[in-house]
Amino acid sequence: MNCIKPFALVTLLFLLPAGAGALTYNQTPVPGGIATINLPADVDPATLRYRERRVLVTRQADRAIAVVGLALGAKPGTHYLEARTRNDEPLRLSFQVSDKAYETQHITIKDKRKVNPEKRDMERISREQKQIKSALRQWSDTDTVALEFLKPVDGPTSSPFGLRRFFNEQPRKPHSGLDIAAPEGTPIRAPAPGTIINTGDYFFNGNTVFIDHGQGLVTMYCHMNRIEVETGQRVAAGEVIGAVGMTGRVTGPHLHWGVSLNDSRVDPTLFMTGTETAATGAPDIGGNAP
Template sequence: MRKTWLLLALLPGLAAAAALPDADPVPGGIVALPLGDAQTPAPTAYYQDKRVMVLSHDNQWTALVGIPLTAKPGPQQLTVHSALGESTLAFSIKDKQYPAQYLTIPNQRMVNPNPEDQARIERESKILAQALSTWSEQTEVDTDFRLPAQGPLSSPFGLRRFFNKQPRDPHSGLDIAAPAGAPINAPADGRVINAGEYFFNGNAVFVDHGQGLITGYFHMSRIDAREGQIVRKGDILGAVGATGRVTGPHLHWNVYLNGAKVDPALFVARQLAALNGGEKAVTGTPQAAKLR
């Protein structure tokens, strides 16, 4: 059963989002769709039968729709329920070709798990699926994230991955090449919904920020956060490490929106631009920015 939290009651001081993430209507991107005057009751919206985030921004209701990496380019539609009834809103997804990355993993079990490993992976997948189905009824959500660690951005989101020359799922997050032991900070207020050790992810923490927006932090050397803990922007979640399937110490950072893994760089675009002297970082390219 999907978990539902009333984060607004738990975070009474939560401020309205200062800015929305960058929109990019591609697989792995985000689509922002206006839904009407924010003086009217808040509508609810669904994409591929999953509820999506609806925020009040610039005096209008706006739906933020996460697009799965598996989505096909072309026409799509959002189903909207408002005081006027049910309606559909059409939008379109553009094609995007992500570059390839070839990695050598010395531990063969991390490339071709044995039956015991596979049984563990399946058990863990169910646990993670339950955590990632969390929906928090929350009027305001801070989507103006801050990068959770300091270091070069190494592997960007969406790379087509090959481990030991074998094709695997695309890179689902953003890698920050911070040194082992470096702190990992919450990018925004939220609630820790899962913390544990996993076969591929190593030591990992997942934070619910409200309305289907969830972040994940993988390969940690140390976990400082506990499940159920309320965290504020900047709070330490743990430390960078090299646990799970890795080639070296780094933070792998995932962002999930309505169940879709989306590019974390879209949530920190303004910070990346400031670090790049005002120029927008190019996502999908290694070494998009260096953090100091």
């Protein structure tokens, strides 16, 4: 057996069995998806890293399971978690990521400044990008993290996660969230308990709220017409944080809902249990983007 590497290469990994309870996710991991990896008993969870970011660890019975967010730009093939054992031995865990072809979407934006910002907008945009990145990279130590989300707004999906996008025929970043269409003023509810870590009015995202759910799981709500929470505030699952609007770069009223896990934007539907919604009764008003 080849043992030249200074760490144990552990390739015997398991996907969570269906119905195991933590996540309703039992497919092969893909870009924009989640990998769930059983951890050996002697791993120190605080040392676990994926691409240098800390990783969420959940417990089922007496097993520890890493729940890893995979960026839309993740390359298909073998990926690694790095960790140390409780005896401080280095450990490397591998898992496979498969390819996924997301569809293409072409959008026409009337406000051309929102597609090709003016010079005076660029300073604001780069300042905001730093704040947004910092919110999405938040890490807080929590014993447990709710991995099952309520739907924050009742309404049809107007743009699914992952679309490869063109604004006014110009290629832009892929769609890193889920768009839910709803009339302006429809309440937006926290999908799970958490702490508000940032609110603001951003150039592209409009009025925005970030909720930290713990262990690198952060959710983001954009284009709101009003914000009803403040930074530092604790929210319960189902608590109203504001209302649907059309601020920022939009073609109509909708919620852009983003979910970030270990600083990777992942598909919010992976956290939804199916039928449970935080609110009911919003009429179906058809599609809007972005």
